[in-house]
Amino acid sequence: MIRSFRDVPIQRKLVxxxxxxxxxxxxxxxxxxxxxxxxxxxxxxxxxxxxxAAAIGKNSASAVTSMxxxxxxxxxxxxxxxxxxxxAYLLNGDNExxxxxxxxxxxxxxxxxxxxxxxxxxxxxxxxxxxLRREADSWNFLSIDAVSPIAIEGRxxxxxxxxxxxxxxxxxxxxxxxxxxLVLLCAFLGAYLLARRFAPAIxxxxxxxxxxxRSVSENHDFSARCEKRGDxxxxxxxxxxxxxxxxxxxxxxxxxxHREELETEVARRTVELVHAKEAAEAASRAKSxxxxxxxxxxxxxxxxILGMADILLxxxxxxEQRRSVEIVRxxxxxxxxxxxxxxxxxxxxxxxxxxxxxPFDLGGIVEEVxxxxxxxxxxxxxxxxxxxxxxxxxxxxxxxxxLRQILVNLVGNAVKFTERGEVVVRASLDSxxxxxxxxxxxxxxxxxxxxxxxxxxxxxxxxQADGSTTRKFGGxxxxxxxxxxxxxxxxxxxxxxxxxxxxxxxxxxxxxxKAMESDxxxxxxxxxxxxxxxxxxxxxxxxxxxxxxxxxxxxxxCRGAGGGDEALTLLRSADSEGAPFDLAILDYHxxxxxxxxxxxxxxxxxxxxxxxxxxxxxxxxxxxxxxxxETGISGYLTKPVRRDVLYESIAAVMGIRDPAVEGKLxxxxxVAGTQKKIDGRILLVEDNRVNQExxxxxxxxxxxxxxxxxxxxxxxxAIAAGEYDLVxxxxxxxxxxxYEATRILRAREKKTGGKRLAVVALTANAxxxxxxxxxxxxxxxxxSKPFTIGKLGNMLTKWLSAGVGPGPAGAEEEPPDTxxxxxxxxSPIDTNxxxxxxxxxxxxxxxxxxxxxxxxxxxxxxxxxxILSAAEKGEKESILRAAHTLxxxxxxxxxxxxxxxxxxxxxxxxxxxxxxxxxxxLSKFEGEHQLVLDALAAVLEGTPA
Numbered sequence: 001m002i003r004s005f006r007d008v009p010i011q012r013k014l015v016x017x018x019x020x021x022x023x024x025x026x027x028x029x030x031x032x033x034x035x036x037x038x039x040x041x042x043x044x045x046x047x048x049x050x051x052x053a054a055a056i057g058k059n060s061a062s063a064v065t066s067m068x069x070x071x072x073x074x075x076x077x078x079x080x081x082x083x084x085x086x087x088a089y090l091l092n093g094d095n096e097x098x099x100x101x102x103x104x105x106x107x108x109x110x111x112x113x114x115x116x117x118x119x120x121x122x123x124x125x126x127x128x129x130x131x132l133r134r135e136a137d138s139w140n141f142l143s144i145d146a147v148s149p150i151a152i153e154g155r156x157x158x159x160x161x162x163x164x165x166x167x168x169x170x171x172x173x174x175x176x177x178x179x180x181x182l183v184l185l186c187a188f189l190g191a192y193l194l195a196r197r198f199a200p201a202i203x204x205x206x207x208x209x210x211x212x213x214r215s216v217s218e219n220h221d222f223s224a225r226c227e228k229r230g231d232x233x234x235x236x237x238x239x240x241x242x243x244x245x246x247x248x249x250x251x252x253x254x255x256x257x258h259r260e261e262l263e264t265e266v267a268r269r270t271v272e273l274v275h276a277k278e279a280a281e282a283a284s285r286a287k288s289x290x291x292x293x294x295x296x297x298x299x300x301x302x303x304x305i306l307g308m309a310d311i312l313l314x315x316x317x318x319x320e321q322r323r324s325v326e327i328v329r330x331x332x333x334x335x336x337x338x339x340x341x342x343x344x345x346x347x348x349x350x351x352x353x354x355x356x357x358x359p360f361d362l363g364g365i366v367e368e369v370x371x372x373x374x375x376x377x378x379x380x381x382x383x384x385x386x387x388x389x390x391x392x393x394x395x396x397x398x399x400x401x402x403l404r405q406i407l408v409n410l411v412g413n414a415v416k417f418t419e420r421g422e423v424v425v426r427a428s429l430d431s432x433x434x435x436x437x438x439x440x441x442x443x444x445x446x447x448x449x450x451x452x453x454x455x456x457x458x459x460x461x462x463x464q465a466d467g468s469t470t471r472k473f474g475g476x477x478x479x480x481x482x483x484x485x486x487x488x489x490x491x492x493x494x495x496x497x498x499x500x501x502x503x504x505x506x507x508x509x510x511x512x513x514k515a516m517e518s519d520x521x522x523x524x525x526x527x528x529x530x531x532x533x534x535x536x537x538x539x540x541x542x543x544x545x546x547x548x549x550x551x552x553x554x555x556x557x558c559r560g561a562g563g564g565d566e567a568l569t570l571l572r573s574a575d576s577e578g579a580p581f582d583l584a585i586l587d588y589h590x591x592x593x594x595x596x597x598x599x600x601x602x603x604x605x606x607x608x609x610x611x612x613x614x615x616x617x618x619x620x621x622x623x624x625x626x627x628x629x630e631t632g633i634s635g636y637l638t639k640p641v642r643r644d645v646l647y648e649s650i651a652a653v654m655g656i657r658d659p660a661v662e663g664k665l666x667x668x669x670x671v672a673g674t675q676k677k678i679d680g681r682i683l684l685v686e687d688n689r690v691n692q693e694x695x696x697x698x699x700x701x702x703x704x705x706x707x708x709x710x711x712x713x714x715x716x717x718a719i720a721a722g723e724y725d726l727v728x729x730x731x732x733x734x735x736x737x738x739y740e741a742t743r744i745l746r747a748r749e750k751k752t753g754g755k756r757l758a759v760v761a762l763t764a765n766a767x768x769x770x771x772x773x774x775x776x777x778x779x780x781x782x783x784s785k786p787f788t789i790g791k792l793g794n795m796l797t798k799w800l801s802a803g804v805g806p807g808p809a810g811a812e813e814e815p816p817d818t819x820x821x822x823x824x825x826x827s828p829i830d831t832n833x834x835x836x837x838x839x840x841x842x843x844x845x846x847x848x849x850x851x852x853x854x855x856x857x858x859x860x861x862x863x864x865x866x867i868l869s870a871a872e873k874g875e876k877e878s879i880l881r882a883a884h885t886l887x888x889x890x891x892x893x894x895x896x897x898x899x900x901x902x903x904x905x906x907x908x909x910x911x912x913x914x915x916x917x918x919x920x921x922l923s924k925f926e927g928e929h930q931l932v933l934d935a936l937a938a939v940l941e942g943t944p945a
Contacts, residue, residue, distance in 0.1 A: 011203035018195035019188060026187050030180045034173065041169045045084075046136075046144050049164045052079075053148035056088070057160040061150050064092050064158035072099035084168055086110045086143065089124075089161040090150075096123045098158070105165070112145060112163055129159060142166055205234045209241060222249035355489055358771070359515035360400035362439065363388040363643060366427055369407040370640040377415045378618045383422035384415070384640055387546045390553050391429040392439060395515040402486050403510065407441070409479040410506045414445035421446025421503070424542050435514040438492070444505040450498040458496065459484040483508075529650060530555030533579065537567040537598065538587040538616075543639075547585065550643065556583075556650075564593030568601060568608075575607045583654065586633075588617035596631055603632035612653050614666075616641060628665060635666035642668075678702045678793075680725040680800035685715040685741070686762065687733040689859055690889035691785070693852045695728065697837065698792050704800075712741025719745065719757065726799050727759045729779065732884050738762075739777040746778035758799045762787075785888045789836065828931040833894030834939065853936045856893050860886060864929050867905065871916055880909040895932040901925045 008016075056075055063071035072090050079085045079101050087110065088101040102111065112132055113124050133147040143163050150158035205228075212226040222245050228238045317325065370386045377384035407425065414423040423445045430440035450458060459480050487494045491511035498504035534556050538544040544560045551558045559581075561567035567584070574580050584602065588595040595615050602608045614635035615628055628636045634653040637645065645668045652666045682699060686692050687710050699706045707722070709715040713736040715727065729738040742759050749756055761774040761782040774782045783795050837849045863886040870878035887902035905925060908915045915922070 009203070010206055011199050014199035014203055015192065015195040018191055018199070022187055022191035023184075026184045030184065033180075034176065037173070037176070038169065041172070042144065042166075045164060045166075045169075046146065049085075049144055049146040049162050050148060052082075052085075053146040053160045053162045056090075056162075057148050057150040057158070060090055060160075061152055061157065064090060064098055064150055065152065067092065067098065069099055075099075076101040084164045086163045086165050087112065087161075088163075089113065089159075091124060091129070091159040091161065093157050094123065095126050095129060095159070103165075110143060110163065110165070112161060129161070132161065202234070205229050205238060209234075209238055212241070216245065222252055355402060356399040357397055358400060359395050359397050360403075361394060362392055362396050362427060362512075363394070365400055365404050366407065366425055367640065367642045369404060369411055370425060371642075372408065373411050373415055374618075374638075374640055376412075377423060378639075380415070380419065381618075382415060382418055382420065383540045383543055383618070384411075384425075385422065385540075385543050385546050386425040386640060387427070387549065388643075389426075389428040392427060393437060393514045396437060396439075396512040397515045398490065398510065398512040402490070406483045406486050406508070406510075407443070409483045410441075410443040410508075413479060414443050414447060414504070414506075418445045418447035418503075422540060422542055424546075430509050437512050437514055438509055439512060440507065440509050442505060442507050444503065446503040449500045449502045450496065450504055451500045452498075455496055455498065459494070528555070529647070529654075532556045532582045532650075532654065533574075534558045534583040534585060534650075535561060535567060535570060535581045535611075536585050537561045537564070537590070537595075539563055539590045540587070543587070550646070554647065563590060564598040564601070567598060568605075571602065571608050571611065572605075580608075581611050583612045583614065583650065585614045585616060588615055596627060596633075599628075599631045599633050614649060614653055633665070637668055678704055678796045678800050680704050680796070681723065682706045682796075683709060683715060683718055683724045683727045685709045685712065685727060685733070685738065686730045687711055688730075688885050688889050689855045690852055690892055691730075691762075693848070693855055694837065694892040695792075697848045697852070698789055701789070702793060702796060704796065710735075712736030712738055712744075715741050716744060716748075724757060726796070727757060728762055728783075729759050730762045731774065732881065734881070738779075739773065742777045742779050760795055760799065785891065827935055828895060828897050828928060829935045829939070830894035830896050833892070833896075850940060852893060853940055856889055857933060857936060859889065860929065860933065863889075864926065868922065868926065871919070871922060874916065876909045876912065876915075879915065880906055883909065890932065893932075893936065895928075895936075898925070898928045898932050901928055 060072050060075035062068070063075060076088050076090065076099055079088050080103075083103070083105070085101070086103050086106040089112075090098045090100070092098050097113075113128065129147065132145055136145040136147055143165060146160075146162045146164070148160045148162075149156045150160060209226050212224055216222060216224055225242050225245065226238045228235050228242075366386045366388055370384055374384055411423060411425055423443070426442040426444075428440050428442075430438040432438070484494050487508045487510060492509035494506065494508035496504055496506050532555075534551055536544050536547045536551070536558055538547070538560075539562055541562065544562070548558050548560050559570055561570055567586075571581055571584070586595040586598055590598075593601070595617070599613050599615065602611055602613065609632075612635075613633045614637065615633050616637055616639050618639050635649045637649060641649075649666050649668070682704050684692065684695055684699070684706055686695065686708065692708055696706055696708070707718060707724075709718050711733045712729075715729070716736075718724075719727070729742060731738040738761060745757065745759070748754070758781075759779045761779045762785055763771075763774060763782055771782055781795065781799070783791060834849060837852060863882045866882040867879055867886070870876075870882065883902045883906040887899050887906060890896075890899040890902060901921070901924060904921060905915065908921075
């Protein structure tokens with residue numbers, strides 16, 4: 001109710017307040033008058049009644065004394081004239097009723113001694129008389145009693161009792177109340193009329209002020225004013241309100257003026273900024289052109305320097321001169337790294353760095369980085385290990401090259417700044433939402449660390465922790481800046497946790513997508529290692545834990561030991577408990593007892609001789625393989641070990657993969673010869689004879705039947721004549737390329753209603769545009785050249801049914817000598833590629849390496865001559881075709897440097913850059929080609945490449 005009253009208009013409130021106030025005043029006055037009148041009336045009536053009683057007592061004293069009833073009746077006879085007297089009694093000294101008077105209007109209840117008279121008694125109880133005397137003083141609105149003694153000479157001889165009615169007062173009050181009600185009603189009416197008349201004088205200014213406020217609030221019209229009607233408080237309020245509006249109006253006008261000036265200023269500054277932006281962009285373009293030109297100008301002499309340094313290192317140089325040439329070559333390589341960093345930074349700064357979107361194996365990327373930097377780490381006696389969380393999807397989409405660049409930067413720095421201890425690379429699943437995957441990488445080292453005050457600035461371009469770092473370790477300070485910007489481009493963040501002297505932990509995240517290929521790729525049937533019991537012996541706790549976790553993922557029960565004595569204790573304890581170990585994986589370099597010594601002790605104990613042994617070494621040394629076999633070791637692998645190599649090696653050592661390998665030393669090359677058998681007939685469409693031999697060699701290892709077509713036209717004829725399960729289609733070929741051949745094939749299938757034949761593109765340029773062209777032409781998948789056995793195997797498994805069986809066992813191989821005490825002369829051939837081809841030489845592929853090299857030696861000079869001739873004539877298409885062909889065939893024989901030069905020549909021809917005879921790049925290309933021919937000829941003659 002109070003809330004409702006608050007919401008009532010102010011005029012009604014004023015009227016209500018006036019009416020309520022008037023009503024309360026009148027009601028209070030009336031009540032006060034009635035109470036006062038009642039008190040006065042009773043007091044006067046009682047006094048009059050007591051006077052009457054005294055007079056009757058005085059007149060009837062003799063009659064009471066003589067008990068003269070007649071005289072007594074005469075004394076009371078005059079009471080009939082008083083209508084208010086209800087009853088009267090004359091009592092003698094013994095309280096006997098001498099005479100009594102009762103008014104005709106009196107009811108039985110109005111008589112003070114009604115009960116005694118009703119009982120017929122004439123004597124009144126003295127206690128009743130006394131009680132009546134006491135009650136005569138109490139308030140009673142029905143009657144008034146008077147008890148007066150009759151005395152003669154001070155002696156009581158009787159009593160007079162009178163009772164008067166209150167009816168007269170009631171009649172008077174009734175008349176008064178009627179009059180008071182009429183007066184109250186008239187007063188209310190008058191008050192209401194007066195309130196209605198005078199309330200607007202107060203309420204109207206307030207209402208007008210409220211309306212003005214509402215209007216200003218809604219319309220923002222600060223020019224409005226409220227009319228002042230008086231000089232009272234309300235008038236002063238209105239006056240102050242009008243003054244406030246004036247101030248606001250003035251401020252608003254100033255704001256409008258300032259806003260107009262600001263808009264003018266912003267427009268002027270915008271024009272200036274546009275001009276400045278255009279000038280900055282022009283400067284950036286000029287800088288980019290300058291950097292590109294300078295890069296070309298610097299690379300040309302640097303290629304000559306590095307090429308001639310390599311040529312010098314091929315010859316017989318005295319020790320001092322060899323060291324000087326090696327310094328020249330290392331300095332040139334360092335300068336090229338700096339140039340590459342500056343160019344990457346320039347592209348990122350100019351916003352022209354674009355990320356690729358291609359499927360890749362994350363675990364393979366991490367292992368490639370550790371393999372790349374393993375030699376550098378092992379040369380410093382540093383442990384380099386990696387671990388990939390099995391919860392990460394096997395295949396992801398993103399930019400593998402840039403991710404590899406980030407990892408190489410961080411791991412390379414970790415190795416550079418670590419003198420002893422370890423460098424550990426870990427990849428784990430940070431979060432996953434549908435196909436979106438966020439991967440967390442950690443590169444932790446035990447190096448020199450970074451002071452806390454330098455943590456914030458190490459990601460700034462051209463900045464290192466302090467100047468002494470640059471002087472001692474070298475570098476431009478761009479690597480971390482480029483890594484940070486690449487990480488941010490990939491939707492992640494990068495940070496470092498470090499303290500001076502306690503190592504560093506670089507942590508970054510990147511957002512990738514689960515590759516659709518992984519959904520289509522059937523999981524290859526792997527041999528079951530579950531149930532095996534293995535002991536991992538390594539004094540490096542990190543290496544030991546990583547290896548234990550990987551074995552656990554494969555279902556192998558494993559224990560770890562930190563040294564030889566602990567390993568022997570665990571092996572003997574397990575044997576005595578009837579649960580011996582099946583396998584022990586030993587680290588070569590351990591304090592006290594090294595791996596070879598521990599292996600000898602294990603094999604010398606008859607109770608432990610049944611344990612199979614695998615040796616892991618950071619540094620492979622010629623002759624270690626023979627020592628390992630003589631000691632009883634079954635497998636010898638060089639760290640860091642790839643997961644697939646370790647898995648296959650364990651299977652081979654335990655006789656699960658191929659019992660025939662027992663008694664032979666298992667190495668990373670020998671397990672490469674144990675591959676899946678895949679049933680299917682394949683058509684290889686490839687014009688390059690070296691690529692034909694390499695691909696056919698890999699296909700034969702998988703047990704596939706394969707035919708060869710030299711171009712797209714021959715492929716269409718072969719497909720029409722026979723049935724194939726899969727076509728491996730090169731994209732760029734003479735006569736008819738792979739794109740056109742695939743389009744014709746799809747049109748033929750649509751016309752005849754035949755079954756769709758799977759076509760996998762073999763492309764040397766797996767960029768997004770080339771991939772789209774392959775898919776648009778009707779191809780089903782693509783494989784980038786040069787490809788590895790594993791990548792081709794995965795592709796065959798994806799499109800053909802696969803079964804596991806023993807393949808041709810690879811020949812035993814000594815571990816490669818990776819010691820850096822006396823670094824051998826640099827070679828233009830990657831011997832790992834040749835080793836991989838050797839691993840393919842089974843019963844059906846004898847002499848595969850020799851055939852491939854002979855084909856290359858036959859084709860390469862012709863292709864090089866074609867490139868040089870086309871350069872003289874300015875025939876860019878001929879340069880493009882020949883460079884493309886030579887690029888892939890060079891990569892297949894391990895001529896990675898020449899393949900890279902071919903890629904650059906092809907890129908220049910593709911983009912239309914001028915390339916003519918005498919170009920420094922062609923000179924470098926021709927010199928590298930000659931080095932490759934000499935190195936391959938040496939391989940055929942039996943000397944190392």
